[in-house]
Each structure stands twice: as structure tokens, then as C-alpha cells.
Amino acid sequence: MRHLPYALRFVIATAAIGALAALVWAGTTKIVVEGEAYYSIKPSMAVATSEVASGGKYVQIPLRRPHAATETDPADDGHAKYRVKAPADGNYRLWALCSWYDGCGNSFFVIVDENPATIIGQDGTYQRWHWVKGPRVQLSAGWHWIKIQNREDGAKLDQFMLTTSERYVPVAKEAPTPEFIAKPQ
């Protein structure tokens, strides 16, 4: 490449890096589900609207009055249940785009199929939307139930994502993938 003009060398190098990145990404699955794209919903989980939310909507456990000041058991098993298709067997990292009220309103239970509940959240970022790293879940190819359930009031969910990449870190709203999501007719 020494005799090639610098600009051309740059273009070739950029294309090569792009092709390599595409190859690496080709083996990666990303499933993005809107909070409001649930199969079923049970109160106190509820839908809310917001101009800044992806799709204009999110789901939440509305703030109770009085809001718990300590870590107490949830008042109900309100949840949103999602029907999600894994295109292949694999370990998937769950991420959720959440907004927490405070330290007593900063988590959900995550229940995959009949497995025991795990927790997402408990971080210290409050009152703004941010991606929260959740559990790693093993999924076989095919359809699964994913339940996001009340653990604390004041917790909001805009989107969640399952990805086979351990390196991918979401920073903004993700494009939903309706091909992996079933809803009642």
C-alpha cells in the first residue's frame, strides 16, 4: 500500500475495520423490547406516557404515598409479562432502560420462564433514564416468558434488551426488534 495515496490507504483501512466489526457483530444477537410491548400486564404495573420515552410510553410501578423509606416487601406482584423469542441457544445479558425514584425505588424482579426471580437495579442513579446491567440468562432457541415484576414502587422501565455480546454496552434508546416479540392478537 506504500505507493497508494494516503487518502486511499485511509479508505481501505477504514473499510477493513468496518468489515471486521461487521463480522464480529454478525455473531451477536440483540433483542430489544419496549416496556409497553408486553403480552399481559397486572397492576400495580401500569403504562405511562412520556415524550422522552422510546415509543412515547413506558411501564412503571407508580409511586405510593407514603413511599417506602426502607427496603420492605413489595405491596403486590404487579408485573408486565413479555413473550420473547431467542433465535438461538445462548447466554444472554439482560439490560434495562430504567428510571428510579430513589434508593427505595430502584429495582425490579426479573423472572424468566419458571426460574427463580433475580433482581435488576439497586444502583445509585436516580430520576433519569439510564441503562442498567441485569442478570445473565440462559435461553434455548424458541419462545420464552420474561416477567418484570414489582419489587419497589417508583421504578420505571422504558425498554429492555437481551444480547449475546458481553462487550456491548447500550447508551441510548435502542431500535425495537418486533420480530422477536409476540403479543396477543
Ligand SMILES: [Ca+2]
Ligand atoms: Ca418504551
